[in-house]
Amino acid sequence: MARVLALTVIVGGETLPAGTEETPALKARITNPVAWQGESDLPADEPETPEEPPRGGPGSGKDVWRTYAEGLGVEVPADADRDAIVALVDARSSEK
Secondary structure, eight states: OOOEESSOEEETTEEEOTTOBOOHHHHHHOOOGGGEESOOOSOOOOOOOOOOOOSSSTTOSHHHHHHHHHHTTOOOOTTOOHHHHHHHHHHHHHHO
């Protein structure tokens, strides 16, 4: 059974009555789980993979790499320098 709106919802000035079936567009627009009832037949959202920063030049600093690494779930020691962070990311990539 498809997931449907459990109640009437107004999104961007558009009224969507209770019972409206879920579509990918509606799923993206209505993210509050309280608005829905039933199980979704749509595929789960894929987690967004952050874009790797440049390895040299502008935008390749330690803070950028730390944010990128942590976004991938890599544990970065507080005292790690940029090269160590890049090595941790590379090691994670080679494990896959």
